[in-house]
Amino acid sequence: MAEQVSETIPPELKSQIEKACDWFVEEAKKDYHNPLQPVQQFEEKVRLDVGDAFSGLISRNLHAREVLSELLQKEEDENPEMSEDARFSTWENSFDEIRKQLSEGAIKPYSDESQKPIQEQFNISWNFLDRIYRIAESLIEEGAYQDAAAIFDLLMFLHPFVQAYGIGKARALFGAEQFEQALQQYKFCLIFDPENPAIFFEIARCHFQLKDMPQTLASLESCLSLCYQNATYKDLLAQATTIKYAIESKKLTV
Secondary structure, three states, X not given: XXXXXXXXXXXXXXXXXXXXHHHHHHHHHHOOOOOOOOHXXXXXXXXXXXHHXXXXXXXXXXXXXXXXXXXXXXXXXXXXXOOHHHOHHHHHHHHHHHHHHHHHOOOOOOOOOOOOOHHHHOOOOHHHHHHHHHHHHHHHHHOOHHHHHHHHHHHHHHOOXXXXXXXXXXXXXXXXXXXXXXXXXXXXXXXXXXXXXXXXXXHHHHHHHOOOHHHHHHHHHHHHHHHOOOHHHHHHHHHHHHHHHHHHOOOOOO
């Protein structure tokens, strides 16, 4: 299966990206006070960074749809009794409408804290999202990490408050050896679940791969502290204790 992210972005979405860049530039300029960098250079950097971020997200979502349509259709051919609310054909028009409204600026995802997730706005069934999630997990198991990360991006776009989607993306990034990006994703996951020792353990693994031993040990210490408070994490406690000792005794190095 292709791991290459599509670079083709429809013209109407490119236009919307340009509008978003204009808005971000104007907002960023309000608090800009750096005499060492001319404001024009600052504007160019903000525009480039925002444009790259939006273009990357849209390209990954388009790529995710390409991958998904093939895999979902294969599943449906093999399971003709599958319920309608779990079928891709049932929700294909909704995805087209989401893309249309995004390009027109009719919806601005999560620009307002009170705004409902896209999944709820368009009544996309959880059965369908669960299918997408299972496919993304299977792609990680197959080593198709970039495809999996793109699909988790899509799931997070549809419903950003499902912790499993963010964790899944972090796992895919780690598998792709994008350790810095995986680290940032795991840190984001902590916002929603700050007392989860497993996240601190994964953060430690990222720091270890980035050869940052002080942060590796600090993250393991946070993991252990939380494990001691909850007996259900006894296996993780043993694993983290062993790894921390191995690092401190120089028996485990990068």
